[in-house]
Amino acid sequence: MKFADFKTNSDGMIPVVVQDYKTNKVLMLAYMNEEAFNNTIETGKMTYFSRSRNELWVKGETSGHYQYVKELAMDCDLDTMLAKVRQVGVPCHTGADTCFFNNLVKKEYDDTNPMKVFEDVFNVILDRKENPKEGSYTNYLFDKGIDKILKKVGEEATEIVIAAKNSDPQEVKYEISDFLYHVMVLMAEKGVNWKEITKELSRR
Template sequence: MERQIKIIPCIYGGKPAEAAKAYDHSGADAVGYYDEKITAETVKEIAKDIDIPLYAGGGIEDLEDVKKILYAGADKVCLGKTVLVDKEIVKKAGDRFGKDQIIVSMDLERQEDPVSFAKEMARLGAGQLLLLADKGYETFASLIKEIKEVSGLPVMVSISDPKEAVRILELAGADDLAVVSREAFGVMELKHDCRTAGFGVNTFESSMSFDEFKLNSDGMLTVVTQDYKTNEVLMVAYMTKEAFEKTVETGIMTYYSRSRKELWTKGDTSGHYQYVKSLTIDCDKDTLLAKVEQVGNACHTGSYSCFFTDLVKKEYKDDNPMEVFQSVYDVIMDRKKHPKEGSYTNYLFEKGIDKILKKVGEEATEIVIAAKNPDVEEMKYEISDFLYHLMVLMAERGMTWDEVTRELIERK
């Protein structure tokens, strides 16, 4: 079975949140962020806008730093110089947060006994090794192989030039590739180069050929495009075989324009690209459902969705839990930004954090009391009161439902 290589662009300086988002869109398997003294605030800013794992490191000195970075949204932390001072931090961090979240970096050119060091890191609880060699890996191929065998840990190799990726992979036998490039590079193009060289990489590949689909009378496949988070239908368009294959190759929605009679990559003119999250064919194989991340608006009129003109509508209760929570939260945030006289929510904000915490505690206690009652109706009311006050607390601290759901997904 071929090795699956993860391509991980690493960001240092500049505008890390913007760079991370761009790499997320371009097909990165994860993104790395490094700073001389990394802060939880920057990690949080990066993590909130990406859907791929975030690896973070730099200036992490103790277990409290590890906790702050992981709690801010990093999926893994990378421990470097601090391990040379206190190796036990690896064990403490691995025991506390799980070894899968701990990477230890090692400079092959400076480490006195790399093999023994790697073996010890594995024993202490590291989950992965990041190997560095500024002058190149030409003399370290056999050493890297020995490190992998002795430690049993997956190895990530750091490079600075994406053009060297295939050669380094062939030389070093790495499991993952960290690309520390000052210039932005095309991740999907690099992955295709790796695949051509025989390395397994995670690219978009359709489980069915376009020839298996049932096309309309014009020889095209109907495509329904949907927001991947909200499930809102954005637009309906058409694909030829060439458009479908380009979509799969690039990860960006490409259609066929019937009016212009040419391929049309959504966003090339407006910048409102649609980045593929999934492509699903229906039971008749004649309609494709594309779930995408939409940048800007899908409709040429400036509307987010092309479906904004109501023809027939019956009032109904929207009881989607997340939409209800988000709606209530949005009202609370609006009260915070635009105070309204007589608003209980504004009263809580004016009294401050201690009052809000007191109410959250009181409502939690009310749930416990109500739960002892055989009639669950009272419990329903108390839970609703608690959730409202909890959302006021979230708003006061600047926390969103996206952050909470992301954390729950990670735990699942």
């Protein structure tokens, strides 16, 4: 599709809702004009039009927090774009992992879906691998390499066995959580993701 096919607003732009392609978390909302759209298509980097600065804006050009295009889609009215991206660093100038952090209304709901929790933690680990953070234990493991990671996986597995022999179920939960974290570090190191693991489990 060409930009001419879209239904733009009075300023000749369309709003763009931006999502993380792995987690589907909504990262931000921005606007594109035709030049920004064409630049996005040509470079593979999300490019917007800054209404406050009245200029073209390649996201991450000054901060290094680029957004690499994974998928672009238009809604049924062709007046709003949904962009799924690989976000480098954080999308918000405040340092938050989403621009939508000012809660207005929130009803209680269970946000501890196991697969969602695994994916969220794993994505943080992947982000640490790509964007090292000083003082991060995860980066310490990556820096030490595969032998250190394997040693920790083995240690945590042994601690699960020891905890299971004791009478405190909380200790078992704690050690299993430690084990799963270190396994996820191993997964990241070896290039294995949860989709591949769950696919293998469902096959058995």
